[in-house]
Amino acid sequence: MTGYGRGEVLVDGLRLAAEVRSVNHRFCELSARLPRTLASYEAEARKIVMERTNRGKITLAVTWGENGDDHEPSGTLSLDERAADRYMELLQALKRKYALTGEVELQTFASLPNLFVWGEVRRDPEFYLGLLRDVVTAATEDMIRMKETEGAALRKDLDMRVESVRDRVAKIRERAPEKVRETAARYRERIRILLEGGDLSEERMAQEVAILSEKLDSTEECVRLEAHCDHFKKLVATEAAPGRKLNFLLQEMNREINTIGSKSADVPIVEQVVEIKEELERIREQVQNIE
Numbered sequence: 001m002t003g004y005g006r007g008e009v010l011v012d013g014l015r016l017a018a019e020v021r022s023v024n025h026r027f028c029e030l031s032a033r034l035p036r037t038l039a040s041y042e043a044e045a046r047k048i049v050m051e052r053t054n055r056g057k058i059t060l061a062v063t064w065g066e067n068g069d070d071h072e073p074s075g076t077l078s079l080d081e082r083a084a085d086r087y088m089e090l091l092q093a094l095k096r097k098y099a100l101t102g103e104v105e106l107q108t109f110a111s112l113p114n115l116f117v118w119g120e121v122r123r124d125p126e127f128y129l130g131l132l133r134d135v136v137t138a139a140t141e142d143m144i145r146m147k148e149t150e151g152a153a154l155r156k157d158l159d160m161r162v163e164s165v166r167d168r169v170a171k172i173r174e175r176a177p178e179k180v181r182e183t184a185a186r187y188r189e190r191i192r193i194l195l196e197g198g199d200l201s202e203e204r205m206a207q208e209v210a211i212l213s214e215k216l217d218s219t220e221e222c223v224r225l226e227a228h229c230d231h232f233k234k235l236v237a238t239e240a241a242p243g244r245k246l247n248f249l250l251q252e253m254n255r256e257i258n259t260i261g262s263k264s265a266d267v268p269i270v271e272q273v274v275e276i277k278e279e280l281e282r283i284r285e286q287v288q289n290i291e
Contacts, residue, residue: 038132044132
């Protein structure tokens with residue numbers, strides 16, 4: 001299932017935000033993007049997301065923000081006094097040695113490399129790790145809530161479609177005995193016409209009709225298909241991650257309806273078979289979204 005979640009924490013003027021996105025995928029794949037200051041904790045962030053998800057192509061993005069600006073906490077800018085003193089000593093020595101004139105201007109002096117340095121905010125590693133855990137957990141739980149909402153709607157749709165299959169199977173079961181009787185009657189009549197007055201015992205006739213009826217009877221397939229419908233609804237209602245089981249069950253349901261279709265050339269039954277196949281295909285597409 002698709003999902004999106006966002007989490008955010010604000011501590012001492014530092015804002016850390018995480019976004020988790022998930023789209024349908026056969027397996028569980030996670031790609032993560034963390035800021036430099038938190039890169040060493042990527043494994044921990046991955047663990048939090050993977051423990052709460054089963055399938056999907058998931059993207060985790062964590063960003064820093066400070067006072068509303070999206071950048072990493074950069075610390076303070078300071079002057080490297082030792083470097084500045086050394087620069088000045090060398091410039092004065094150069095002036096004396098070569099008898100140069102003029103003064104060193106501020107603009108020129110300030111443009112010298114490595115004169116100003118950023119000092120990173122020094123914090124306990126557990127501080128950063130705690131923030132990361134909080135924000136990734138919040139984003140993941142937010143995504144799961146969205147998936148649960150989608151899952152409830154999906155379950156309702158699947159229940160409706162499975163009930164539609166059951167209704168159509170019931171119509172086939174109602175029609176099938178009548179179809180067998182009609183076919184048996186036509187079979188008897190055709191045999192009599194072919195024999196043209198020849199002798200065929202009633203016992204042999206009954207035997208042949210019984211064999212034909214057995215070939216045309218789809219009661220067993222209907223019973224199994226109804227049982228599969230019950231099993232399907234039970235899996236959807238009780239299993240935490242029924243996706244794979246439902247796929248296997250759909251294969252069995254398709255096998256049963258194909259057998260029913262091959263046994264009958266009756267137009268009303270064939271119409272129901274076609275409708276059931278179409279409904280099963282819709283169910284199969286929906287099942288691909290289940291984790």
